[in-house]
Amino acid sequence: MRPRAVGVPRAAIGIAVIAAVAMAVPVVALLARVDPGRLPELLTSDSALTALRLSLLTTSVATVICVLAGVPLALVLARCSFPGKAFARGLVLLPLVLPPVVAGVAVLSAIGRRGLLGATLEAWGVELAFSTAAVIIAQVFVAMPFLVLSVEGALRGDDGGDDVAAATLGASPAQVFWRVTLPRLAPALAAGTVLVFARALGEFGATITAAGSLQGVTRTLPLEIYLQRETDPDGAVALSALLLAVAVVVIVVTYGRQRTGPWRRRPGPDPASVEWAAPRPGAALSVRAVVPERGVDVELDIAAGETVAVVGPNGAGKSTLLSVVAGVVHARGCAVSVGGEAVETAPPHRRGVALLTQRGHLFGHLTALDNVAFSLRGPDRRARARGVLRRLGAETWRRRYADQLSGGQAARVAVARALAAQPQVVLLDEPLAALDVASAIDVRAALAELLEPCTVLLVTHDAADLSALADRVVVLEEGQIVDEGSVPDVLTRGRTTYVTHLGSSGSY
Template sequence: MRHRAVGVPRSALAIAALATVAMALPVVALVARVEVTRLPELLTSESALTALRLSLLTTSVATVVCVLVGVPLALVLARCSFPGKAFVRGLVLLPLVLPPVVAGVAVLSAIGRRGLLGATLEAWGIELAFSTAAVIIAQVFVAMPFLVLSVEGALRADDGGYDIAAATLGASPAQVFWRVTVPRIAPALAAGTVLVFARALGEFGATITAAGSLPGVTRTLPLEIYLQRETDPEGAVALSALLLVVAVVVIVLTYGRQRSGPWRRRPGPDVAAVEWDAPSPGSPLSVRAAVPERGLDVELDVAAGETVAVVGPNGAGKSTLLSVIAGVVQAPGCAVTVDGRPVEEAPPHRRGVALLTQRGHLFGHLTASHNVAFALRGSGRRARARGVLRRLGAEQWRSRYPDQLSGGQAARVAVARALAAQPRVVLLDEPLAALDVESAVDVRAALAELLGPCTVVLVTHDAADLAALADRVVVLEEGRVVDEGPVDAVLTRGRTTYVTHLGSSGSY
């Protein structure tokens, strides 16, 4: 079976064919002009080899600089809000639209002897203009936008849920970046890095303007091609063909890697399980959540080892309440106390609060075993992770990646990971909502067995969750508590339309 496309107008096909010919014709003409018999001689001349070595050196250094500087810049642009953010993004985009010669003049105006920094640098004995360093600076200036845009696009496409999950498992911002964010954006990072290398390798206008054309110092391969065009046309064609081959390799590396999927950590050798009995006892929780922007004003107290279900219609503020407890949402009117200790100023990874959503947010580059081990500290993490999975009935899936798990299997692994962190408070935001009925029954039974000693705040729309898991229920409407008490009493009273439907139909 195959899906039939709607199709495109014939005129579009004709124009597309003409565009393809127009793009291919210069490339075919260049290849046709290459004298294959003289190719080794032309490519191994002293001037060609010198230019090639210089190009590879400067391009490699420029690429490393772009990665070291560009990735943090992309991260800040994607994840932070600050005055002048649009201006900074405009500066990043500027080299993409500037003519290369203008870019070179701009670089020279900054580092030249009469430039903005040139006089100061010269007083310190540093001369950058018309040096190899100037070549690198020019290449970085024109090439870095490719990396920043590629990485920022990948970061902006991510909803941040994976980072939040990692933070509530105890990972610091640096650990989240290296262990979660970087692997997730690895394809975009690789593509951006390859594009930077290609752009820097082919840079001409900015280089010749800011650095000149000194043999062995600033004369890169594109400059050598330009000069040989007048004195040795065949040599220029051969060197151009070399850059053409590099461009083809860049395309293969960029788009071939994207087709093969994101980077994954190998499962590694199997280890024996270390038995895991149960999660650690929970701590008392007290919350004052006042978020005027979202219309939330709630006070909630949960005893140690108690499971409180929070129910209400969509938009009532249930998920916002959990976000306040987890430290994902902060507001001046909020106060959170865990085990008698105020934590409203503490970052998510220092609160001892684990947040589990219906998506689970298992890290796609890690196996089930490594996902659980992520939440553990100390030696023997994989052995202990296997023990946790065994306790949840998920040991047989330990070597699978998240996309190889069914919804019910992934939910069990996500629960195992959350409980393995030994949190003082467990937050469950509709953890069974995305599961089919049979899987939901199995996972609900596992939760009922394991959550006994935990302090839990559960958001749900299912009366079965209330019956199996909750000790008490709190009803929210428009950001306010309108009823609370034992599950049976609240459902029987039915003070709101939502609760009435929930009690009669079992879900809402």
């Protein structure tokens, strides 16, 4: 069910209709000029078929190259910081604004006989200029920016929270890329691929400049149309209609998938439930979090199996402390050890620490069940995942995707996913904040039981969490520990205004 859209101003609708008609007129005019009687003969001429074959071949190869090279390029531009990044980005996107003929001259200057790489290529016995390879190079050069723009835009638009969640569930950077980042990018990648294909298919200026017009070698369909325009206008019209049809088919095939909503992986068969075994006992945690740019300077030791609640006003540094333990935030003065082993230089997936943030970050392309099974191994992983969901009272929604769950339901599934990973240390950042009162009571009770053997660092603003879950409480203010002790002691002392309010909030 789609929510009703907010109304659109009448003027916008009027202008949109005029714009759509203006875009449609040339296409209709072209189709009107096609002579259906002569179409088979015109389209099956030797020159037309040769040009079509060459166009489809070069465009397909160029599209594959753009996808294989463009996705890593977009990833680096979106996610890495390095000197000269703005310049590198400008360079990659430059062909977008270059006149195609200039792009062709640039390609020829690189691969031509007297070009920058010409002598080296010749020494290797490779001659690229005016070859089919030159057509592909020209197409890649002009089309690549479309893919980079689409994918980089999608990457910049998200905060990388899903990737962090996956890493703290034990996924290596390569697994995060294949299992989480790429599926999330699928719609942008599909859109970018269509644009690349369309741009490469229609490429003319750069191709004729860098590769010439040799029949069967470099004369692609747009070049054939241009040449036929002089000698056989009807043939040119027929070929134009053919190019139009190919472009429409590509767009329909690719965008057709998107009409069914976001990309989702089809779930496997519904598994039988396997009773969830008790969580693995936790390990001792020791952390020194010194992050001057956030004003945080905290040292904390937690015994194996202990649950420590961290409380404090907004901006006190609670989430930063958790991020340091998880390996998401790094600073020179930080040290973290899990089970006596120093892990501050280890990447998040090697720390044995699961981080559950306020937003949960369920993976949108997976069902609730497959989210929970994400970190599990073995043939019965989905059955065990169902057992964990059952323990959290979330089994009913196992076949739903993240966008089909309410905030509270998603929070339960996210808790199940974090606990299923059996981490040595569990980091919970306000895990119950999205739940209604009744659900919070249920999940809190389940957590109290399930977290019993675990080492837990829990950030909360709710006094009910303290009494139900915490063995000890630590109070943070402006990045420093200002009090710590047993829950009743700290709340009774009420050393800060925040703690006084927390103690009198009624839920304790």
